[in-house]
Amino acid sequence: MNLQQHRELVKGLQAWLERRAGECERVETHISSVLLAGDSAWKLKKPLDLGFLDFSTLERRLHFCREEIRLNRRLEPDIYLDVQPVTGTPAEPRLGGEGDAIEYAVHMRRFDQDGLLSRHPALLTPQRVDRLALRLARFHAEIDRCGPDQPWGTAGKVLAPMLENFRQIRALRPGVDSATRLDPLEGWTRQRHRVLAPFIDRRRDAGHVRECHGDLHLGNIAVDGERLIIFDGIEFNPELRWIDTVSELAFLLMDLDEKRYPSLGWRLLNRYLELSGDYGGLRLLRFYQCYRAMVRAKVAAIGLQQGFSERLEQEFLDYLELAAGYTAPLQPALFITHGFSGSGKSTETDRLMAGLPAIRLRSDIERKRLAGLAGDERSGAAPDQGIYSVEFTRRTYARLLDLARDLLQAGFPVIVDATFLQRQQREPFYRLAGRLDVPCVILDFRVPEAELRRRVVARARRGGDASEADLTILERQLASAVPLADGEREMAWETAHPHRLDVDGLREYLSGLRREAGWTPG
Structure with a gap:
C-alpha cells in the first residue's frame, strides 16, 4: 500500500463510519490518520519509511499497532482498547468483517480534543x-x-x-x-x-x-x-x-x-x-x-x-x-532559608522556585528520603529521636550540602529550605558559595511567636505535609536558636509577617549582587 491508497482507504472508512455512527471526523498527523466517531477513535498508520520509523509493510503496521496497545495501556488502560482489522478494499473498506485484513487500526476510547494541553x-x-x-x-x-x-x-x-x-x-x-x-x-x-x-x-x-x-x-x-x-x-x-x-x-x-x-x-x-x-x-x-x-x-x-x-x-x-x-548557561546562586517551623519557608519558596526560578531542596523531604520514607509518610519518631536525632539531623544537612554543590556545579540556582537555626549548620553553605564563586542570600523569615504556634497547630491538624514539627519541637527551636550575626545580616533578605516574599524584588537584588561582583555566565 502506498500513501495514495492509504488516503483512499481512510476516506472510504470515514464514509463507512458515517453511515453507521453519523458524523465522523478525520485528523491527520505526519505518521497516522485518525478517525473519530461516536465514543471511539481508530488510528491507522501511514505506509511510510522515515528512517526513524518503518511502517512500510502490512506486517510491520500490525506489529506496531500491537505495540501501541501494549505500551500505552501502562498509562491509559481505559483508553487503549484493542487492534481491529480493516477488510474489504481500499475503495470500500470496513472495520472487522469477513476476508483478509488489508489494514489494521488501533481502537481507542474517544476523549474530548478540547482538553488537549497543546491547544489550551x-x-x-x-x-x-x-x-x-x-x-x-x-x-x-x-x-x-x-x-x-x-x-x-x-x-x-x-x-x-x-x-x-x-x-x-x-x-x-x-x-x-x-x-x-x-x-x-x-x-x-x-x-x-x-x-x-x-x-x-x-x-x-x-x-x-x-x-x-x-x-x-x-x-x-x-x-x-x-x-x-x-x-x-x-x-x-x-x-x-x-x-x-x-x-x-x-x-x-x-x-x-x-x-x-x-x-x-x-x-x-x-x-x-x-x-x-x-x-x-x-x-x-x-x-x-x-x-x-x-x-x-x-x-x-x-x-x-x-x-x-x-x-x-x-x-x-x-x-x-x-x-x-538551551545552549546558553544558567546563572547559579545559592539561597538558604532561616526561620522557625511555621514561619512560611516552604510556602514562600514554593512561589520562589518558579518565580526566580530555582531548584528547591527541602530538609523535610531529604530527611525522610535518607530514612527510606516517602515525603508524606509519618516517621513516628519522638523529638530528638530517630530521624530527628542530632546525628540524623547532621546527616540531613550534609545531604543538603552535597546536593546543593552538585546542582550549583551543574549551573542551577538552588534554594535550600531548612530551619538553619544554628550557625554551624549555615557556615558550610557560605563556604560552598565562596568556593564556587556564586552569590549567597539568606532568606530570613520573621513571624511572631504566637503566630508560629497557631500555624504549627493548624498544620498538624490538616496533615499531609512533609514537616512533622509540633509545638514541642517549636518550643525547643525557640529556646536554642542562634540568631544571625551582623555579618550574616548583610547577606539576608528579610520577609516579616504578614508580608509575602517579594519575588520580583529578590530577583532584582540578586541581579545587583551579580553586577557588583562583575559576575558573568560562563
Whole structure:
C-alpha cells in the first residue's frame, strides 16, 4: 500500500463510519490518520519509511499497532482498547468483517480534543501540574529498566538520534541557513556529548534508562474532567522510548517553555524531583531539552514537506530558536532559608522556585528520603529521636550540602529550605558559595511567636505535609536558636509577617549582587 491508497482507504472508512455512527471526523498527523466517531477513535498508520520509523509493510503496521496497545495501556488502560482489522478494499473498506485484513487500526476510547494541553495550555493549573508530576514519577518508578545485556541508552545510542535530527532537517529544509542555525547547534551537541558521555553511561548502569513513554509533550496530554490523560507513547522505535527518565522529563519541560509557561515547567520539575529524588539527572537536563526542541523542529519540517499549514514554518523556526536558548548557561546562586517551623519557608519558596526560578531542596523531604520514607509518610519518631536525632539531623544537612554543590556545579540556582537555626549548620553553605564563586542570600523569615504556634497547630491538624514539627519541637527551636550575626545580616533578605516574599524584588537584588561582583555566565 502506498500513501495514495492509504488516503483512499481512510476516506472510504470515514464514509463507512458515517453511515453507521453519523458524523465522523478525520485528523491527520505526519505518521497516522485518525478517525473519530461516536465514543471511539481508530488510528491507522501511514505506509511510510522515515528512517526513524518503518511502517512500510502490512506486517510491520500490525506489529506496531500491537505495540501501541501494549505500551500505552501502562498509562491509559481505559483508553487503549484493542487492534481491529480493516477488510474489504481500499475503495470500500470496513472495520472487522469477513476476508483478509488489508489494514489494521488501533481502537481507542474517544476523549474530548478540547482538553488537549497543546491547544489550551492554560488548563494546566498548578494543582494539575502537581498531579502530573506525581503520575510521571510513579510511572518512571514502575516501568521496566534497561538490563546490562540490552543495547539501549548508551552514550553512543543517545547521540545517534540527535545527529540524525540535523541530517534529516537539512534534507527536509535545504533552504535553511545551516551555517547560522544548524551548525552551531550541532557543534554544541557534539561538544556537550563528549563531556557528558561518561555520566550518561553511569546513569544507564544505575538503572535510569527505562522503557518510557518517549513522546511526552503537551500534545499528548489531555484534561478530561478531573483526569489527566497521557497518550500516544512511541511504539515505532525502541531506541526512542528506551531512554533516560530525565530525557523524558526534558521533553515536557521544553514544551512548557515553548508555550510560554516556564514557571509551570519549574514547578513540575521541582515536584518531580521531590518525588523521585533524581537530582543527579539535572546535569543532563538542558542537553536533552535542546535535543527535544530539535525533535519538534524535525516534526514541523516533516509536516511542511507533506503540505501542512504554513504556520508550521514559523513553528519550525521557533523551535530552532528555543533549542539555541538551551545552549546558553544558567546563572547559579545559592539561597538558604532561616526561620522557625511555621514561619512560611516552604510556602514562600514554593512561589520562589518558579518565580526566580530555582531548584528547591527541602530538609523535610531529604530527611525522610535518607530514612527510606516517602515525603508524606509519618516517621513516628519522638523529638530528638530517630530521624530527628542530632546525628540524623547532621546527616540531613550534609545531604543538603552535597546536593546543593552538585546542582550549583551543574549551573542551577538552588534554594535550600531548612530551619538553619544554628550557625554551624549555615557556615558550610557560605563556604560552598565562596568556593564556587556564586552569590549567597539568606532568606530570613520573621513571624511572631504566637503566630508560629497557631500555624504549627493548624498544620498538624490538616496533615499531609512533609514537616512533622509540633509545638514541642517549636518550643525547643525557640529556646536554642542562634540568631544571625551582623555579618550574616548583610547577606539576608528579610520577609516579616504578614508580608509575602517579594519575588520580583529578590530577583532584582540578586541581579545587583551579580553586577557588583562583575559576575558573568560562563
